Amino acid sequence: MIPLNYYLALSAILFSIGVVGVLARRNAIIVFMSIELMLNSVNLTLVAFSAYLGSTTGQMFVFFVLTVAAAEAAVGLAIIIALFRNKMTVNIDEINIMKW
């Protein structure tokens, strides 16, 4: 039987890879995909705890995380399309219209 720590460690590794993607990449779409990676690693933690503790709450939270992720992807990609229309780029270093 696999101990719970293995799942938590896998989740930590996937989350860190997502963090590297968000911090190091300059392409807005890949930054977005890294956020999805991080959301998924948290989902893995929730499912693992739910299964090992015998509680439904974790899986309910995964359901709501999925809903929020879908909403976030729709709005975020719309923002990327709007930005691309105005600036003709998805390089997040060149997108500085909220700076002052």
Place this chain on the structure above:
Amino acid sequence: MSIDTIVFFILAATSIISAILVITRRSPIVSVVYLVFNFIMLAIIYLTLHAQFIAVIQVIVYAGAIMVLFLFVVLLLNLGKEEMLTEKITYKKRIAIGLAVVMLVQIIIGLTTSFGEYPNRLSPLATQIGTVEHIGKVLFTDYLLPFEIASILLLAAIIGAVVLAKKRIG
């Protein structure tokens, strides 16, 4: 080593490798494909935890709907020249990777210092709580209000996306 441990390590290795490929590939389309692969591996990991419903919606919603949305945007923006977008290893990236490694080490230390406090076998209830029947029952009784709020959130997201992405006329 038992068979389920071997299966877990194979799944873990493939999901980690595909996650690394997602953030290192230059072309966003290739990244999308590796991300879909990563999601499917995670769905199989959910199956090893007896979370059938979550595994199914992982494939349908994440690998199906959300990634199609990503692929659509990648193809719509036609980022031919953006692939050449200067992505060099700068000092900023070194700092970013360093910070992520520090965070990973902290999480691992946190996990290992509390090693004995975690249960090391699946709860006997695990096979029951992952079924669609049980999740549906709990979702429409205890979590009915959050469920309805989630539908409003999705509606707001759809309207927001339409308003943001529509062309300005006049």
